[in-house]
Amino acid sequence: MSPDKREKERSVAALVAPDILDLLESEPASIAAETEELHPADLADVAELLPRELVPKMLMALPRERAASVLEYMQDELRSEVLEAMDPEQAAALLSGMTPDERADALDEMDAETADEILEELPDRERAETERLLQYEPDTAGGLMTTEFVAVPDSQTVEDALAAVRTIARAGRREAMGTVYAVNREGVITGVLSLRELLAAPEGTLINEVAWSEFVTVQATADREEVAQLTQNYALGAVPVVDADMKLLGVVTVDDVIDVIQEEQTEDVQKMGGLEALEEPYLQSGLLELLKKRAGWLMILFVGEMLTATAMAYYEAEIASAVVLALFVPLIISSGGNSGSQATSLIIRAMALREVSLADWWRVAAREVVAGVSLGVILGTLGVARVLFAQQLGLYDYGENAGRIAATVGISLVGVVTFGTLTGSMLPFALRRMGFDPASASAPFVATLVDVTGLVIYFSVALALLRGTLL
Amino acid sequence: MSPDKREKERSVAALVAPDILDLLESEPASIAAETEELHPADLADVAELLPRELVPKMLMALPRERAASVLEYMQDELRSEVLEAMDPEQAAALLSGMTPDERADALDEMDAETADEILEELPDRERAETERLLQYEPDTAGGLMTTEFVAVPDSQTVEDALAAVRTIARAGRREAMGTVYAVNREGVITGVLSLRELLAAPEGTLINEVAWSEFVTVQATADREEVAQLTQNYALGAVPVVDADMKLLGVVTVDDVIDVIQEEQTEDVQKMGGLEALEEPYLQSGLLELLKKRAGWLMILFVGEMLTATAMAYYEAEIASAVVLALFVPLIISSGGNSGSQATSLIIRAMALREVSLADWWRVAAREVVAGVSLGVILGTLGVARVLFAQQLGLYDYGENAGRIAATVGISLVGVVTFGTLTGSMLPFALRRMGFDPASASAPFVATLVDVTGLVIYFSVALALLRGTLL
Helix, strand or coil: CCCCHHHHHCHHHHHHHHHHHHHHHHCHHHHHHHCCCCCHHHHHHHHHHCCHHHHHHHHHCCCHHHHHHHHHHCCHHHHHHHHHHCCHHHHHHHHHCCCHHHHHHHHHHCCHHHHHHHHHHCCHHHHHHHHHHHCCCCCEHHHHCECCEEEEECCCEHHHHHHHHHHHHHHCCCCEEEEEEEECCCCEEEEEEEHHHHHHCCCCCEHHHHCECCCCCEECCCEHHHHHHHHHHCCCCEEEEECCCCEEEEEEEHHHHHHHHHHHHHHHHHHHCCCCCCCCCHHHCCHHHHHHHHHHHHHHHHHHHHHHHHHHHHCHHHHHHCCHHHHCHHHHHHHHHHHHHHHHHHHHHHHHCCCCCHHHHHHHHHHHHHHHHHHHHHHHHHHHHHHHHHHHCCCCCCHHHHHHHHHHHHHHHHHHHHHHHHHHHHHHHHHHHCCCCHHHCCHHHHHHHHHHHHHHHHHHHHHHHHCCCCC | CCCCHHHHHCHHHHHHHHHHHHHHHHCHHHHHHHCCCCCHHHHHHHHHHCCHHHHHHHHHCCCHHHHHHHHHHCCHHHHHHHHHHCCHHHHHHHHCCCCHHHHHHHHHHCCHHHHHHHHHHCCHHHHHHHHHHHCCCCCEHHHHCECCEEEEECCCEHHHHHHHHHHHHHHCCCCEEEEEEEECCCCEEEEEEEHHHHHHCCCCCEHHHHCECCCCCEECCCEHHHHHHHHHHCCCCEEEEECCCCEEEEEEEHHHHHHHHHHHHHHHHHHHCCCCCCCCCHHHCCHHHHHHHHHHHHHHHHHHHHHHHHHHHHCHHHHHHCCHHHHCHHHHHHHHHHHHHHHHHHHHHHHHCCCCCHHHHHHHHHHHHHHHHHHHHHHHHHHHHHHHHHHHCCCCCCHHHHHHHHHHHHHHHHHHHHHHHHHHHHHHHHHHHCCCCHHHCCHHHHHHHHHHHHHHHHHHHHHHHHCCCCC
């Protein structure tokens, strides 16, 4: 077996977990010192490996600020479970040490009643801040943003601003600290500059002379995909979030954007696999939940696929008089499905990356027709060879009509593969045009669309070529 | 039509492009002033919309530093084309204004001969730096890193370090400026602290007292996926890259990590669609290139799928005596493929996110058997209903054996869907165990594996239930 890099990377947490388990039973007080050198992300991974009921005990054994950091890195599901298991005061103490956006997320994911109890226990300032953040939908810029950012009056001098930044930095950690935002008296954002630019600015100049006046902002109500798109397009470290009056409300940091990109991508892959996107990681999803997400599409596809039985019944007389025709049915329709699956994956991904827009549909169609015919000719040739070789080698006796049967298979494949390729490439455009997610154009969806037509193409070609001989 | 957000976002560049096109023809000298307020990323998008031969003209109309920024945001393909079209001195002048990592990437993607000519024209310092970076494979940490980072001696005081940072900041832009790296006399990394922490540190303390001594590093030869994984796990803004002696060589910034994540995901989606990953965006890929990436897998799948014709031939006598059996072949085998496609997508994604490791295979298998049987029962019930309703409503006459045919369809579906689900979920494990990419377990691959077995299951059930009646 080739060494598996991915396995190796799990090792930090896996190595330490047994020791921590021992300490939790023998000497919990020593855990803080023993784990001092571990990154909070590693401790969060350790928590995933421990029995659930021991995780609160481990957190309580850590200094409060450190426990709060560990919670920030913990997976949503475990975090909710752990916080719900603690008493509200303890949970509130840990939550108040978290960054405002993570705190709001943690409460948002919990059972609403427990979340309210914990909210009650938060210090006034944190409670107000959290309640403000909880007003935004989790999948909007407002739902992603943190309120801990550095803003300075745009009329300040560079030195005053730097002194202010220093004070803020000493007061505690600020996530979005690499960028400094200049605001006017109304709190409206008027400029952006990096901490580096602030450091490099000549002394004595005013902030509004050195800050960039052209900057990217996003509305608090904007979809999280828009935030991700802006961050990538402009290679930003953080995106300022504003209200309708351009007042600066918060900042979305790039680590949250990476999470958004991953989550969106997971949704796309799952939709492309022909199921509804899961809300939780695979192994954490309940079996019933898993079945619900899968059964729906599977049933729809099955009902669609029932049309193949109808189509087959329509050609029953032909099959009865030339059973040999039935033999190639799976081969031919699957070729349509496979070529369609290739085309649809290409287009869905190109759309997700904004390489292809709705207006490009005809360019794509033109290319895919050429691609489909070419691929069809390749597979058609293989299909013809298959029939003729089998005949030649005596593996199967197609009788005197072997040539016609080979031609039927070959020509059908050209038609089916071309149709499959075109359908697969156009379906994402059609879905998007109708306001659906193009990623719903799953391989099974395309295959279902193509199968019935594939049968019709195949039997039509057979009727044309074999009438008077086999049929 | 629902308003399409994605289309709207293209608008900045699309709005400006016509004006810039006019200016290029009438008054190129005014372009710099006219586009002053545009973000370089937007100008890069404008370049994509212009006729290719006009792009160098636009770049030459901009101040050199700005043109270099635009090149950094430009897509690889256009950038190579534009640089290759310029004379080497002009190209070198632009490249020397780019960040070292982008400069090396740009040269790496170009025609090797032209790249060498341009390299010759670079100033000595930039040339040496670029040649050093070009030694690393593009898909390693070394290939991604920039050499413009801020390192300070760990024995310095906070004030001295801050003064040094200030000097570096004033000397020009540094990408990886949010984090300061402490190094010893040998250049070995000994600590990491954020610029914020440096600002917040009490005056008079030494860097090695305030810097974090536990930090994440990556070897220059490490795969880019490892860099992405570390960045995400630890929510880093930048990852320091070291050699075997822990000497600090460079820094990978988070914007490059986002690009890596996107590219890896694109590869996964394309593999899952049953084709080889493309090297360039869909619309930029040549048609021949596109066909090559698709024909290979399509032919392999076709040859695999030929076994269905063999299997069908094996049951030819049964089909001849009960043509009705042939009618349900596409419905039954597609159900196996669809359920397999769902399972394989779930597992591939869970593996990519490290939610599931090789050791979890039996947990997954246990869940998927239960899921498969449940989904099989659901589809089987629908299948039975289909046969009985058609009989009842007189849509098709299955004769006196309608009940047995319905049972054959129903029981086969349970078997086929269970087998499909299990095969689909285990294939990514098998591929990874053998050292292949689990994402190669495409929906078409799974369907091909499942189709032959599906036929065998179906006809075996039919033989068992219908022998003595229809067969």
